[in-house]
Amino acid sequence: GAVVSQHPSWVICKSGTSVKIECRSLDFQATTMFWYRQFPKQSLMLMATSNEGSKATYEQGVEKDKFLINHASLTLSTLTVTSAHPEDSSFYICSARPLRGRNEQFFGPGTRLTVL
């Protein structure tokens, strides 16, 4: 149980295009989902926290107009990187916290974004 999927697992795009990443909790409902980015050899950096049906809370320094987050249901959150540039290339990871039970998070497999 507690499986989180991400799609796509990797994407290569041209500078200036927008990329959408999906995060789904497959066998549980998630009241809260989190988005992180990870640069090589570094730790995870929280970008934003999203709750179903409400606006995401962005961490300081993260542009909300650049990284659009939608949490339309208890099993799906999306991150859209708008007008992507090479410096947005990174490994993006989502996690989900179940609606019921303890305060534990489960992570998706990540999406590797490369912007040319």
Next chain:
Amino acid sequence: GIQVEQSPPDLILQEGANSTLRCNFSDSVNNLQWFHQNPWGQLINLFYIPSGTKQNGRLSATTVATERYSLLYISSSQTTDSGVYFCGTGLSFGAGTTVTVRA
């Protein structure tokens, strides 16, 4: 926010050896977790351990919440244990410990 520090940053082990990884946090937490990131980037939950001690096979973890630290023990290490180990609260993560187990 809460600061999380992990030590050591790197650990090289001979297969079969035991080791201890440490996680210090700057304030009280109620949702500390340990994760293993495999070579493909997937984060695998090891322990949800806001306090107390848990064991899962060759791995065990102890969190002493009052002293703001947690320990992850790896016993009889195997090459498949290689990777990066993170502790964190979900909002804050440590920098990780990179474990390399040599055959």
